[in-house]
Every structure is written in structure tokens, then in C-alpha cells.
Amino acid sequence: MNFAKLLFCGVSDLNDLRIALDLGAGGILIYPKMFEDVSQFVELMNLLKGRRVFVSCDHEGGQLETVPFVPPSPGNLLLGRTDPRFVRSYCEMAGNFLRRLGFNSVFAPVLDVKRTYSNAVVGYRSFGEDPKIVAEMGKASIEGYKSAKILSCAKHFPGHGRSRKDSHEEFEVIDASIEELQEDLLPFKEAINAKVDFVMLAHLVYSSLDTKPASISRKIVQEILREQLSFEGIVVSDAVEMKALSKRFKPSQIVQEFFNASGDMLIVSKAKNVKGYLEAIQENLQAGRIPKRMIERAIDRVNSKLVEVESDVANLFEAIEKAIEIKVSSLRPIPALLVLPDEISYSAADVSASYVATIKKQARKYLKARCISFSQVRSVDAKHLLIDLIVDASENEISLHRELSKRFPTIYIITRNPHLAEHFKGKPHVVTYSLSPLVMGYVFRKLSQLSQGGV
Amino acid sequence: MNFAKLLFCGVSDLNDLRIALDLGAGGILIYPKMFEDVSQFVELMNLLKGRRVFVSCDHEGGQLETVPFVPPSPGNLLLGRTDPRFVRSYCEMAGNFLRRLGFNSVFAPVLDVKRTYSNAVVGYRSFGEDPKIVAEMGKASIEGYKSAKILSCAKHFPGHGRSRKDSHEEFEVIDASIEELQEDLLPFKEAINAKVDFVMLAHLVYSSLDTKPASISRKIVQEILREQLSFEGIVVSDAVEMKALSKRFKPSQIVQEFFNASGDMLIVSKAKNVKGYLEAIQENLQAGRIPKRMIERAIDRVNSKLVEVESDVANLFEAIEKAIEIKVSSLRPIPALLVLPDEISYSAADVSASYVATIKKQARKYLKARCISFSQVRSVDAKHLLIDLIVDASENEISLHRELSKRFPTIYIITRNPHLAEHFKGKPHVVTYSLSPLVMGYVFRKLSQLSQGGV
Known part of the structure; x- marks a missing residue:
């Protein structure tokens, strides 16, 4: 019994x-x-x-x-x-x-x-x-x-x-x-x-x-x-x-x-x-x-x-699990920073602007991460793990993103433009195909489970 | 055609x-x-x-x-x-x-x-x-x-x-x-x-x-x-x-x-x-x-x-229309103030605390009303229409509410305790049986349609 x-x-x-x-x-x-x-x-x-x-x-x-x-x-x-x-x-x-x-x-x-x-x-x-x-x-x-x-x-x-x-x-x-x-x-x-x-x-x-x-x-x-x-x-x-x-x-x-x-x-x-x-x-x-x-x-x-x-809604979870590509083996146990684009282009057919506030909360909750914008990275000292969220990026911007990993342990999160992932092969990265908090919460929880050892 | x-x-x-x-x-x-x-x-x-x-x-x-x-x-x-x-x-x-x-x-x-x-x-x-x-x-x-x-x-x-x-x-x-x-x-x-x-x-x-x-x-x-x-x-x-x-x-x-x-x-x-x-x-x-x-x-x-x-959800509207009692014939066209209780008693089984912020917005939107608390009424000058929201009230408090109408044109809104309506017979009042924004928005819109002539 x-x-x-x-x-x-x-x-x-x-x-x-x-x-x-x-x-x-x-x-x-x-x-x-x-x-x-x-x-x-x-x-x-x-x-x-x-x-x-x-x-x-x-x-x-x-x-x-x-x-x-x-x-x-x-x-x-x-x-x-x-x-x-x-x-x-x-x-x-x-x-x-x-x-x-x-x-x-x-x-x-x-x-x-x-x-x-x-x-x-x-x-x-x-x-x-x-x-x-x-x-x-x-x-x-x-x-x-x-x-x-x-x-x-x-x-x-x-x-x-x-x-x-x-x-x-x-x-x-x-x-x-x-x-x-x-x-x-x-x-x-x-x-x-x-x-x-x-x-x-x-x-x-x-x-x-x-x-x-x-x-x-x-x-x-x-x-x-x-x-x-x-x-x-x-x-x-x-x-x-x-x-x-x-x-x-x-x-x-x-x-x-x-x-x-x-x-x-x-x-x-x-x-x-x-x-x-x-x-x-x-x-x-x-x-x-x-x-x-x-x-x-x-x-x-x-x-x-x-x-x-x-x-x-359980089906949504299954779909997210199936779609997301997490190419990260472990996380360095040092303070994390979520790096957000300085600007995201939103059209009239886009409500994802409201997502960002929620994503910041999720980063704090699951990764204890502070949030900064891309241009603020230059004033950050090296003892941080960067989680670099990429929405759109020109070729020049891609180089700037890639360079981050020379100064910091960096995990790249590729969202709206999955084809950009090819520029981050061999580097720890996640392809989310989404900026929805439904997905980002999942990604942050997954990452937090990896937070032993170094990137 | x-x-x-x-x-x-x-x-x-x-x-x-x-x-x-x-x-x-x-x-x-x-x-x-x-x-x-x-x-x-x-x-x-x-x-x-x-x-x-x-x-x-x-x-x-x-x-x-x-x-x-x-x-x-x-x-x-x-x-x-x-x-x-x-x-x-x-x-x-x-x-x-x-x-x-x-x-x-x-x-x-x-x-x-x-x-x-x-x-x-x-x-x-x-x-x-x-x-x-x-x-x-x-x-x-x-x-x-x-x-x-x-x-x-x-x-x-x-x-x-x-x-x-x-x-x-x-x-x-x-x-x-x-x-x-x-x-x-x-x-x-x-x-x-x-x-x-x-x-x-x-x-x-x-x-x-x-x-x-x-x-x-x-x-x-x-x-x-x-x-x-x-x-x-x-x-x-x-x-x-x-x-x-x-x-x-x-x-x-x-x-x-x-x-x-x-x-x-x-x-x-x-x-x-x-x-x-x-x-x-x-x-x-x-x-x-x-x-x-x-x-x-x-x-x-x-x-x-x-x-x-x-x-x-249309059925909800029909239900609200059926239940609400609006005993108000017209509204004086002077600035309105929504008077909220100084304190509302909420139990653990009550999410209506979150309603109040929404109700304030609705009062502004439909009645152009500022919101004040009951104890602030004493410093208000007489050129205002009061919309006095009553949730709970002891006998002594009922007297205080009733006295408002000596100084101001006043509309009473009776919410959680419908039996209190008997104390406001003959005075303009509304019985809502609810504090939900679903209902209060309806009441404020109805009142705004009456805003010609005096209370």
C-alpha cells in the first residue's frame, strides 16, 4: 500500500x-x-x-x-x-x-x-x-x-x-x-x-x-x-x-x-x-x-x-526540449552576466519587446546573473562568465561577439537568426530559435544544472 | 448589397x-x-x-x-x-x-x-x-x-x-x-x-x-x-x-x-x-x-x-448587467474622486488586493477620477463628486460614510457586503456584489454615461 x-x-x-x-x-x-x-x-x-x-x-x-x-x-x-x-x-x-x-x-x-x-x-x-x-x-x-x-x-x-x-x-x-x-x-x-x-x-x-x-x-x-x-x-x-x-x-x-x-x-x-x-x-x-x-x-x-x-502545454515543453541545441558541457562557477543587445529591432508585428524584462528576471532567478548591455562589457572585469544573447548581428558585430571569448568564459545564445550559429562552432553556445520567456527560462535552468567545472 | x-x-x-x-x-x-x-x-x-x-x-x-x-x-x-x-x-x-x-x-x-x-x-x-x-x-x-x-x-x-x-x-x-x-x-x-x-x-x-x-x-x-x-x-x-x-x-x-x-x-x-x-x-x-x-x-x-x-465571456457581461443595482439617476459634471477604504481586509484566500491598482486606472480612464483614501476626504474642497467605495463597514463607519453626502454630492458603491445597502437607501448608490475590475469597469462606464445634471 x-x-x-x-x-x-x-x-x-x-x-x-x-x-x-x-x-x-x-x-x-x-x-x-x-x-x-x-x-x-x-x-x-x-x-x-x-x-x-x-x-x-x-x-x-x-x-x-x-x-x-x-x-x-x-x-x-x-x-x-x-x-x-x-x-x-x-x-x-x-x-x-x-x-x-x-x-x-x-x-x-x-x-x-x-x-x-x-x-x-x-x-x-x-x-x-x-x-x-x-x-x-x-x-x-x-x-x-x-x-x-x-x-x-x-x-x-x-x-x-x-x-x-x-x-x-x-x-x-x-x-x-x-x-x-x-x-x-x-x-x-x-x-x-x-x-x-x-x-x-x-x-x-x-x-x-x-x-x-x-x-x-x-x-x-x-x-x-x-x-x-x-x-x-x-x-x-x-x-x-x-x-x-x-x-x-x-x-x-x-x-x-x-x-x-x-x-x-x-x-x-x-x-x-x-x-x-x-x-x-x-x-x-x-x-x-x-x-x-x-x-x-x-x-x-x-x-x-x-x-x-x-x-x-506539456507538449510545448516537449517541443522546446526537442528544438533547442545546447552545446555547452559545463559552466565555470563564477558570477554570471547576461549580456543583452544594446538595441533590438522590433516591428509592429512583434510583442517580444515585453519579453526582455521577464528574461532578466529569469536570469537572476536561475543563474543569479546580473544583466548588462553589450556596450557595457568593456567595463567588466575578467572574473565573470558572460552569457551573450545574440538577436541580430552584422558580420562586423559577429567579430565583436567572437572576441568576447578571448577575455571571458562566454556562452553564446543564438536566438532569431539560427544561421549565425556557424560563427560560434567550437565555442560553447545555445541555439534557441526563440526569445520567448517560455524558452529562455528552460535554457537558463538547463545551464544552471551545468554550473560545475569550467566552460 | x-x-x-x-x-x-x-x-x-x-x-x-x-x-x-x-x-x-x-x-x-x-x-x-x-x-x-x-x-x-x-x-x-x-x-x-x-x-x-x-x-x-x-x-x-x-x-x-x-x-x-x-x-x-x-x-x-x-x-x-x-x-x-x-x-x-x-x-x-x-x-x-x-x-x-x-x-x-x-x-x-x-x-x-x-x-x-x-x-x-x-x-x-x-x-x-x-x-x-x-x-x-x-x-x-x-x-x-x-x-x-x-x-x-x-x-x-x-x-x-x-x-x-x-x-x-x-x-x-x-x-x-x-x-x-x-x-x-x-x-x-x-x-x-x-x-x-x-x-x-x-x-x-x-x-x-x-x-x-x-x-x-x-x-x-x-x-x-x-x-x-x-x-x-x-x-x-x-x-x-x-x-x-x-x-x-x-x-x-x-x-x-x-x-x-x-x-x-x-x-x-x-x-x-x-x-x-x-x-x-x-x-x-x-x-x-x-x-x-x-x-x-x-x-x-x-x-x-x-x-x-x-x-x-459574453455570458459574464450578461450576468454582470443582470446583477448590478445602479440607483443613480445622473452625475454632477464636476471633478470626481474615487474614495477607497483606508484598509481592506484580505485573507489568504483572496487575490483581490491586486484588483485595486486596476480599479484606480479604470476610474481615471472612464470617470477622469483621481483616487484618494477615506481619511483624505477631510482635506478635499466641496467642489467634488465623491464615489465612495465601501468594502466592509462597522456601524460607526457607516455613519461616517453617510455624513459624506452632507458635504459632497456622493455616490456610494457597496461591494462585499450587500446588506449595507439598506443604510444608503434614498441616496445615490450602486451595489456591485464584487470588487473585480471586470465589474468595476462596467460600473464606471455606466456612471460616465450618466454624467449630465446633478446627483
């Missing part, structure tokens, strides 16, 4: 992803930081494609939009004032965009019923103050995602709308009566009828039901969600690092109570915590604190919904 | 669009400026939906990417080094994103064969230096767009790769022999076999074929493209304002020669020029300088490919 199937791992960079994949995590939750450099996101999707793993995000639309390329939503609070067909249409569109990027699931819709006193964390994320409308809109949302083949998630069970505090920051007890809480359950009942795939648990304590937070309450998960509401899909916790939970319970206790309550997958948002949670599952199981059949059933539920990751 | 069907109108803002739609233009070419404010783009698509009109863009992927929300391409020059399946996959993805946004056509792929001396305007846009590879990749591109139900356009006939200058800026004669030009035609032949919908003409002069630029050459369009290559789709000019053409020919002459050459649609990139071109068609026709059957045939070809515009 691979218990990592029971973890949804938060991923903010490629290292996080490698940790999660090495362990065999069942779910990958992609955080906004992953999109700061689109070349990284494309590489991530290439690592994921073909694997049987949930790839999800918090992209709810509106107040919480974490994935670029998905058109914005005016938010649930506004959509809740309209007609379910608008919700269905938005979620179908968003779902289609997400699916082509490589996602197969999304942690939406929010089914919390807003109150006048709700904390700002509920805000625009709720479909409104009427449980019936929230239920109706939630159903439309789930249907929209379904038609885009995106698994959806009703959250935050049994209803987060009565919270006056923010569970990311602190613990809270909801003192509503059982009758009052019934109102909040209505949207979840409708979601279960609509065959929602995931239900995410709140970290709040509901004093009329249990003394433990919903996310580790057998009463709330097993008795209400599983038995009364007959939910047979996957139950996920909210992130275990949220202070409402993590300040009061140790990982081992969270694990024990969550799986005994018939939870299926824990969201571990930080890669450094994943191993600890994995060990906690193992230990609890060996000590008999979680019955083996509970874990087996959770793994079965996870397996029953897993699909292979498909991603159109 | 509506000759406006024969014009592809460049659109940079909503006014441009209204001009084009009022005339009944056959095509709308959406320029990048339209995307500077996404709320405007969404309104544009709402105006277009349901109409039979081509909605196109210059989004080629790579060097020329004009539409946001479409994931970036590494560019044709790089893709040309790989495998046609990568081109097909990218164009299918891009096409699907474009179609859901509301486009039904795209001015791609570029089929120009790159030369070592090509102008930077060719740059990364070409699939490379081998006509066979360009042909193969072009075919894959057309197939990709077709499977996304996007009409595609082979450009720039009969091949722009030999240009050393940029036609946006200047006129150029290509002195290649007829045999040499045959090489450049190969990708277009393959595109026509693949049933490409549009062919776009270059503004270059090909001295071995004609003394006139390709875009108005009967020899090149009628004899080569129509008769020799049997192209039965729609022939479009490149933008008539490009200096290579507009510096040497008057609109009347361009119109006469283009339609006599069996061209179908002229791209008029500036709204102010549209009427002149329309009149030029009319006059040429009346004077017998263009045979009526040429115009009829062009209109038939346009009609044969027209489809109704469908757009998922």
Missing part, C-alpha cells in the same frame, strides 16, 4: 513537485507561485503528464483566482444574483481552460452560506445568503465542471459561512444549533445529488455536533457526511498547516482522527511536511490506531477517481 | 466596434488595445455575440501574441524544428481558447519562408528556411485550428520571406525570379489543399510578376492564386494603412485594383478610415470601374463562411 496516495501535496516550485512525485502522492495542488514563471509551469505539466494523479488548484473564480490564462469571473457573490446558467457557463469555460492546461480537478465550488457577519475569508466567494440559491448555483457549478471533465469539490463542509474569524489564522467555535446547521447543509446535499467528486472539510468546531474540528470529527464526517448524506466520493481536509488545526493538534493526532473519521486525503501544503505526514500514517497503522480497512477504503476511493494527466 | 461585408475593421475600443457594427462590417479584427481593460473586452464580446461576422485577431503565437488568456507559444521558428504534431497541438489549444473567448477566425499561420537576410518583421514568425517544412507545419497549423472550429489564414501571399524591409514602414520590390518564387508558393499550395479559409496578401512588389504590389495585382491574385492554385476561399488584403501601400496608392485606387484582382475583404485598421473605403467601393461600382459580378462574388464568398459569434 502506498499511503502517499492519501496526500494532496501543495506545490510551489519544481522541487516541491519532485518530492511529491517521488513519494507517489495521490494529488498535486498547484499554488500561485508556480505561475510566476510560465516556463516552470510548462515543465511541471510535462513532469505530470501521463501519470495517474489528481492535479488541482484553488481557482474558484472571483475572489480567489490562482491560475493565469483562465478568464476572470465576477465572483460567486455576484453570480448568485443571476441565474444558474451563468454559473454553469463560467465553470464550463474555466473547466475547459483548466483541463487543457493539465488540471483534472479544482477545489471549487464554495458552498458556504454567507451571513451579514461572515469573515472576509468568505467574502465574494459565497453564492449569497440564501441556502436554496447557494444550493442551486453550486449544482450548476458542478455540472459545468463535469461537462469540462474537471472533478469538482464542495467546500467547506459542513458550512463555513458562520465564521467570524479566518481559519488560516485562528481557531473558532461555531455555536449554531443543529437546526441552524441544517440550513448550511442544504447546498452540500444538492452537491452530493449532483455527484460532486470531492468534499472539503472546514477546520471549525461546531459545538452542537462535536468538540473536535469538522476536519477530524467522526461525528461530522462518518455519521453526517457518509451515513446521513450518503457521500461516497473523496473527503479531503483543508490544508493541515492552517493555524485553526495545526496550532492545536499534532500531525500524528490529525492523521489518526482524520482517517478514523473516514477522511480520504489530507492536503499538506508545504513539501517539507509531506514526509512527516506519511510517517504518521504508517505509525498509526502499525500501532493499530487506524484500522487497516479504513486506509484501504480511502485508497480505493482515490483510485476509483484517478485519471491520467493530459496537458496541451 | 451591403459593401461593408467586404471590410475587415480594426477595433481598438468600443467606439470603433460600434462604428463597424453600425455599418454592418463583415469582419472585426480585434487589436491588443482592446485587452488593456478586460471589462471592455467582455462588453465587446457581448455586443458581438449572435451576429454573423468574422471575429479575428493577429494572435499567431510566438513573436506576435495579442490575445491574453491564450498560453504562449515558443514561436513558429522553434516549432519548425520539431514535428508537425506539436504545431497541430498548439494551434488546437490556442484555437479552443480563442473560440471560447468569442473568436471564430485567426490571421495565422504565417507561411513565409525565412531567409538569412529576412527583415526582423519575419523573425520568429516563420517556420524556417525550408519551404517543405514550412508547408508541412502550415498544414498542421490549419488542421489544428480547424479542429477547434477556428477559420485560419495563410499569409502573406505569395511569400514575404525575401523582404529586407518592413512593409508597416516602407515599400519594397522583391527581385526574385519566377522559379525562385515557386519555392515560396509551396506552403500556400499545401494550405489550399488543407482547405485554409483565408489567404492574406503581401504589400510587396514582385518584379518578375507585376509592377503592382501583390495586394492589388490581378496577375498575382486572379491568375496565380485563383486560377493556378484554385483557391476558392476568402482573399484578404493586409492592413490598407500599412505604408508600403498607403504611401503610394489612394483608397479609391486600392479598392478598384483589389476587387478587380478578385480580392474579397480589405483590412481597414483604423475606424476613421472605414467610411472612406465604403464610399470608394460604392463610387467604383457606380462608375463601372469594378464589375458588379466581382463584388457579388466577393460577398458570396464572405457569406459562405460567416458563422454566428458565440462567446463564453
Whole structure:
């Protein structure tokens, strides 16, 4: 049994992803930081494609939009004032965009019923103050995602709308009566009828039901969600690092109570915590604190919904890998300078001027390289590695570029004019056929992996 | 006969669009400026939906990417080094994103064969230096767009790769022999076999074929493209304002020669020029300088490919219109100030902090409003209209907000907490249920339309 199937791992960079994949995590939750450099996101999707793993995000639309390329939503609070067909249409569109990027699931819709006193964390994320409308809109949302083949998630069970505090920051007890809480359950009942795939648990304590937070309450998960509401899909916790939970319970206790309550997958948002949670599952199981059949059933539920990751952007990564020619064996471990042309000729049919600012950031990020222009090279001292980016070059300019390598270890990057590569044969060089940050990020990461030994 | 069907109108803002739609233009070419404010783009698509009109863009992927929300391409020059399946996959993805946004056509792929001396305007846009590879990749591109139900356009006939200058800026004669030009035609032949919908003409002069630029050459369009290559789709000019053409020919002459050459649609990139071109068609026709059957045939070809515009983002506009409550009858024509809260509470599940900068820009753009924070109001003199944006407010704060209207004409904007609206009954106010720029842009435009008379 691979218990990592029971973890949804938060991923903010490629290292996080490698940790999660090495362990065999069942779910990958992609955080906004992953999109700061689109070349990284494309590489991530290439690592994921073909694997049987949930790839999800918090992209709810509106107040919480974490994935670029998905058109914005005016938010649930506004959509809740309209007609379910608008919700269905938005979620179908968003779902289609997400699916082509490589996602197969999304942690939406929010089914919390807003109150006048709700904390700002509920805000625009709720479909409104009427449980019936929230239920109706939630159903439309789930249907929209379904038609885009995106698994959806009703959250935050049994209803987060009565919270006056923010569970990311602190613990809270909801003192509503059982009758009052019934109102909040209505949207979840409708979601279960609509065959929602995931239900995410709140970290709040509901004093009329249990003394433990919903996310580790057998009463709330097993008795209400599983038995009364007959939910047979996957139950996920909210992130275990949220202070409402993590300040009061140790990982081992969270694990024990969550799986005994018939939870299926824990969201571990930080890669450094994943191993600890994995060990906690193992230990609890060996000590008999979680019955083996509970874990087996959770793994079965996870397996029953897993699909292979498909991603159109992963193909872009494959294409880049295929096209780029890297004729560099190693990099001298001295400070690097990215040398940019003094001037690049852009036509009206050219948006690549905006690329340069991004490329500079990428050079700093992956190669710790400062950026200078070609004419500034003369005032640089020799203890530098030059990465000389060539866009256009006359014959005379080619000589000047070639001469750099007499004074500095130099790597030439040939972009728009691949035929110029013939002038740099025998010298370390890369032919990129592109100036897109999608490509340059890849090249800089590749070079950084070579940064031992001398050019 | 509506000759406006024969014009592809460049659109940079909503006014441009209204001009084009009022005339009944056959095509709308959406320029990048339209995307500077996404709320405007969404309104544009709402105006277009349901109409039979081509909605196109210059989004080629790579060097020329004009539409946001479409994931970036590494560019044709790089893709040309790989495998046609990568081109097909990218164009299918891009096409699907474009179609859901509301486009039904795209001015791609570029089929120009790159030369070592090509102008930077060719740059990364070409699939490379081998006509066979360009042909193969072009075919894959057309197939990709077709499977996304996007009409595609082979450009720039009969091949722009030999240009050393940029036609946006200047006129150029290509002195290649007829045999040499045959090489450049190969990708277009393959595109026509693949049933490409549009062919776009270059503004270059090909001295071995004609003394006139390709875009108005009967020899090149009628004899080569129509008769020799049997192209039965729609022939479009490149933008008539490009200096290579507009510096040497008057609109009347361009119109006469283009339609006599069996061209179908002229791209008029500036709204102010549209009427002149329309009149030029009319006059040429009346004077017998263009045979009526040429115009009829062009209109038939346009009609044969027209489809109704469908757009998922147009639905968002409809939803916003339905939800927003604007209780304002008119605006006092005095300088407006947008009053923002001194502090807004954002949770970890909230990206709306980034909205505020955009909202400030929108207030400047649509209402010419400066932005101040609530606590700065006390130092403002009374000759201002206040637009008071309320996110959260305690009872005490509500009183402070209400008091503003004693000193200033004030419009209240209620966002996250719709129940607060009850405190502003009888006063001019708007309930937005959202803080998204998608919504605020709409609200500010609506208010600007009311800016006569006093609040």
C-alpha cells in the first residue's frame, strides 16, 4: 500500500513537485507561485503528464483566482444574483481552460452560506445568503465542471459561512444549533445529488455536533457526511498547516482522527511536511490506531477517481526540449552576466519587446546573473562568465561577439537568426530559435544544472 | 448589397466596434488595445455575440501574441524544428481558447519562408528556411485550428520571406525570379489543399510578376492564386494603412485594383478610415470601374463562411448587467474622486488586493477620477463628486460614510457586503456584489454615461 496516495501535496516550485512525485502522492495542488514563471509551469505539466494523479488548484473564480490564462469571473457573490446558467457557463469555460492546461480537478465550488457577519475569508466567494440559491448555483457549478471533465469539490463542509474569524489564522467555535446547521447543509446535499467528486472539510468546531474540528470529527464526517448524506466520493481536509488545526493538534493526532473519521486525503501544503505526514500514517497503522480497512477504503476511493494527466502545454515543453541545441558541457562557477543587445529591432508585428524584462528576471532567478548591455562589457572585469544573447548581428558585430571569448568564459545564445550559429562552432553556445520567456527560462535552468567545472 | 461585408475593421475600443457594427462590417479584427481593460473586452464580446461576422485577431503565437488568456507559444521558428504534431497541438489549444473567448477566425499561420537576410518583421514568425517544412507545419497549423472550429489564414501571399524591409514602414520590390518564387508558393499550395479559409496578401512588389504590389495585382491574385492554385476561399488584403501601400496608392485606387484582382475583404485598421473605403467601393461600382459580378462574388464568398459569434465571456457581461443595482439617476459634471477604504481586509484566500491598482486606472480612464483614501476626504474642497467605495463597514463607519453626502454630492458603491445597502437607501448608490475590475469597469462606464445634471 502506498499511503502517499492519501496526500494532496501543495506545490510551489519544481522541487516541491519532485518530492511529491517521488513519494507517489495521490494529488498535486498547484499554488500561485508556480505561475510566476510560465516556463516552470510548462515543465511541471510535462513532469505530470501521463501519470495517474489528481492535479488541482484553488481557482474558484472571483475572489480567489490562482491560475493565469483562465478568464476572470465576477465572483460567486455576484453570480448568485443571476441565474444558474451563468454559473454553469463560467465553470464550463474555466473547466475547459483548466483541463487543457493539465488540471483534472479544482477545489471549487464554495458552498458556504454567507451571513451579514461572515469573515472576509468568505467574502465574494459565497453564492449569497440564501441556502436554496447557494444550493442551486453550486449544482450548476458542478455540472459545468463535469461537462469540462474537471472533478469538482464542495467546500467547506459542513458550512463555513458562520465564521467570524479566518481559519488560516485562528481557531473558532461555531455555536449554531443543529437546526441552524441544517440550513448550511442544504447546498452540500444538492452537491452530493449532483455527484460532486470531492468534499472539503472546514477546520471549525461546531459545538452542537462535536468538540473536535469538522476536519477530524467522526461525528461530522462518518455519521453526517457518509451515513446521513450518503457521500461516497473523496473527503479531503483543508490544508493541515492552517493555524485553526495545526496550532492545536499534532500531525500524528490529525492523521489518526482524520482517517478514523473516514477522511480520504489530507492536503499538506508545504513539501517539507509531506514526509512527516506519511510517517504518521504508517505509525498509526502499525500501532493499530487506524484500522487497516479504513486506509484501504480511502485508497480505493482515490483510485476509483484517478485519471491520467493530459496537458496541451506539456507538449510545448516537449517541443522546446526537442528544438533547442545546447552545446555547452559545463559552466565555470563564477558570477554570471547576461549580456543583452544594446538595441533590438522590433516591428509592429512583434510583442517580444515585453519579453526582455521577464528574461532578466529569469536570469537572476536561475543563474543569479546580473544583466548588462553589450556596450557595457568593456567595463567588466575578467572574473565573470558572460552569457551573450545574440538577436541580430552584422558580420562586423559577429567579430565583436567572437572576441568576447578571448577575455571571458562566454556562452553564446543564438536566438532569431539560427544561421549565425556557424560563427560560434567550437565555442560553447545555445541555439534557441526563440526569445520567448517560455524558452529562455528552460535554457537558463538547463545551464544552471551545468554550473560545475569550467566552460 | 451591403459593401461593408467586404471590410475587415480594426477595433481598438468600443467606439470603433460600434462604428463597424453600425455599418454592418463583415469582419472585426480585434487589436491588443482592446485587452488593456478586460471589462471592455467582455462588453465587446457581448455586443458581438449572435451576429454573423468574422471575429479575428493577429494572435499567431510566438513573436506576435495579442490575445491574453491564450498560453504562449515558443514561436513558429522553434516549432519548425520539431514535428508537425506539436504545431497541430498548439494551434488546437490556442484555437479552443480563442473560440471560447468569442473568436471564430485567426490571421495565422504565417507561411513565409525565412531567409538569412529576412527583415526582423519575419523573425520568429516563420517556420524556417525550408519551404517543405514550412508547408508541412502550415498544414498542421490549419488542421489544428480547424479542429477547434477556428477559420485560419495563410499569409502573406505569395511569400514575404525575401523582404529586407518592413512593409508597416516602407515599400519594397522583391527581385526574385519566377522559379525562385515557386519555392515560396509551396506552403500556400499545401494550405489550399488543407482547405485554409483565408489567404492574406503581401504589400510587396514582385518584379518578375507585376509592377503592382501583390495586394492589388490581378496577375498575382486572379491568375496565380485563383486560377493556378484554385483557391476558392476568402482573399484578404493586409492592413490598407500599412505604408508600403498607403504611401503610394489612394483608397479609391486600392479598392478598384483589389476587387478587380478578385480580392474579397480589405483590412481597414483604423475606424476613421472605414467610411472612406465604403464610399470608394460604392463610387467604383457606380462608375463601372469594378464589375458588379466581382463584388457579388466577393460577398458570396464572405457569406459562405460567416458563422454566428458565440462567446463564453459574453455570458459574464450578461450576468454582470443582470446583477448590478445602479440607483443613480445622473452625475454632477464636476471633478470626481474615487474614495477607497483606508484598509481592506484580505485573507489568504483572496487575490483581490491586486484588483485595486486596476480599479484606480479604470476610474481615471472612464470617470477622469483621481483616487484618494477615506481619511483624505477631510482635506478635499466641496467642489467634488465623491464615489465612495465601501468594502466592509462597522456601524460607526457607516455613519461616517453617510455624513459624506452632507458635504459632497456622493455616490456610494457597496461591494462585499450587500446588506449595507439598506443604510444608503434614498441616496445615490450602486451595489456591485464584487470588487473585480471586470465589474468595476462596467460600473464606471455606466456612471460616465450618466454624467449630465446633478446627483
